[in-house]
Amino acid sequence: MSRTVLIYAERRDGVLRRVALEALGAARRLAGNDGAVHAIVACSGGAADDVDALLARGADVVHVADNPALQSYTPEVYAAVLGAAMTAISPDALLLGHTAAGRELAPRLAAAHGAGHIADVTEIELSGDGTVAFVRPLYAGKAFERRSFEPGHPWIVTVRPNNLPPAEPLDAGGRSDTVTELAFSVPPLVTAVRGVVRRTAGGIDLAEADIVVSGGRGVRSAAGFEPLQALAAALGGAVGASRAACDAGYCDYALQIGQTGKVVTPQLYIACGISGAIQHLAGMSQSRTIVAINKDPDAPIFSIADYSIVGDLFEVVPLFTAEILRTRSAG
Numbered sequence: 001m002s003r004t005v006l007i008y009a010e011r012r013d014g015v016l017r018r019v020a021l022e023a024l025g026a027a028r029r030l031a032g033n034d035g036a037v038h039a040i041v042a043c044s045g046g047a048a049d050d051v052d053a054l055l056a057r058g059a060d061v062v063h064v065a066d067n068p069a070l071q072s073y074t075p076e077v078y079a080a081v082l083g084a085a086m087t088a089i090s091p092d093a094l095l096l097g098h099t100a101a102g103r104e105l106a107p108r109l110a111a112a113h114g115a116g117h118i119a120d121v122t123e124i125e126l127s128g129d130g131t132v133a134f135v136r137p138l139y140a141g142k143a144f145e146r147r148s149f150e151p152g153h154p155w156i157v158t159v160r161p162n163n164l165p166p167a168e169p170l171d172a173g174g175r176s177d178t179v180t181e182l183a184f185s186v187p188p189l190v191t192a193v194r195g196v197v198r199r200t201a202g203g204i205d206l207a208e209a210d211i212v213v214s215g216g217r218g219v220r221s222a223a224g225f226e227p228l229q230a231l232a233a234a235l236g237g238a239v240g241a242s243r244a245a246c247d248a249g250y251c252d253y254a255l256q257i258g259q260t261g262k263v264v265t266p267q268l269y270i271a272c273g274i275s276g277a278i279q280h281l282a283g284m285s286q287s288r289t290i291v292a293i294n295k296d297p298d299a300p301i302f303s304i305a306d307y308s309i310v311g312d313l314f315e316v317v318p319l320f321t322a323e324i325l326r327t328r329s330a331g
Contacts (some may be wrong), residue, residue, distance in 0.1 A: 003032060004038070004091045004093075005030050005035065005036070005037050005038070005094075006027075007020065007027045007037070007040070008094070008095070008105070009024070009040060009050065009062075011050060012205065016047075017208065018166060020054075022097070022161065022167075024039065024058060024166070024167040025057075025058075025164060025167035025168075026095055026159060027095050029124065030126070036060045037058060038089050039061070040063045040065065040182065041065070044068050044070045044071040055177060055179075057169055062178070063088075063179075065184055072196060074193055075108065076188075080184050080186065082094070082105060086113055086154070088182070093154065096157070103119065109156055114153055115153055115154040116150065118134045118147050118158075120137065121134045121136050121164075123163065125146070141282065141286050161265070162266060163265055204236075205238070206240055206254075209237055209238035209264070211236065211269075212287075213231050213240070213270045214239070214240035214257055214270065215241050215242070217245055217275070219245060219313070224250065225245075230317075230321050231324075235324060237268070241257065242274050243256055244275075258280040258283035259278075259280075259282040264283060265287055269284050274292070275294070275299050275300060276303070277300070281301075289306050292307070296310075297310045
């Protein structure tokens with residue numbers, strides 16, 4: 001079955017987010033061989049590299065909305081851009097990343113366009129008869145549900161980062177070069193962004209990192225995160241934290257992972273001094289490989305860990321870091 005699928009190619013700090021390529025890969029599957037995949041890029045001042053990346057990976061048409069009002073994210077303006085794209089293209093489905101922006105925009109658009117909405121999708125199942133099921137986790141990942149849309153309405157789906165394979169580049173002969181300018185009306189602003197202050201521990205987006213090293217109450221102080229930061233740097237990963245560590249003032253809440261923080265699904269998650277409360281597990285239990293380091297052999301985190309180390313993180317983590325650096329220098 002062929003479909004017309006639109007993706008929102010979300011950018012952050014002027015760079016295309018990886019989840020946009022994951023949404024593009026899903027869109028290519030949903031569209032089928034005879035369908036069409038459209039992408040919308042919202043920018044202020046051009047995004048030639050991102051447009052080229054989308055075309056090279058299978059977008060049939062890239063629609064560019066370039067306007068000074070898109071310099072900083074505001075929900076009213078970005079919803080107007082995506083609304084204009086939906087009106088112009090009339091897609092069967094719209095895919096967005098399950099990011100802060102995607103979670104805000106998707107229900108707005110669903111309500112405005114009479115569309116169905118399924119959020120936080122981690123898997124898409126296509127059957128031979130053309131039906132599609134979207135899989136999403138429930139109850140902190142303890143259960144999964146498969147949901148489908150009723151016919152007759154467009155679909156709006158947010159996909160969780162790091163769960164779907166990104167679109168791969170096509171051969172030069174298979175790519176498109178179609179780029180259009182999307183016209184939209186800037187609505188009266190309800191929200192005005194005067195400035196953005198980012199409080200993070202590094203340049204890697206925690207939600208999209210392949211490797212995350214997290215600390216809990218067991219780090220004992222802000223200085224206790226230094227060995228974790230060294231390990232993350234050696235692995236090329238990001239640093240996260242449990243709510244207990246944030247509440248204790250050891251780190252900023254921007255690093256919090258859990259039910260009231262960020263949800264991460266990296267290839268490797270290293271939990272250091274984290275007991276494993278259910279609220280924290282809700283944010284990381286879907287990680288591909290989990291390594292837990294804790295002095296308490298009865299810590300709940302060990303029940304979901306693929307590899308468990310009973311020991312002092314201040315002894316174990318530096319050994320990890322030294323071995324990784326030694327291996328890299330030797331190789």
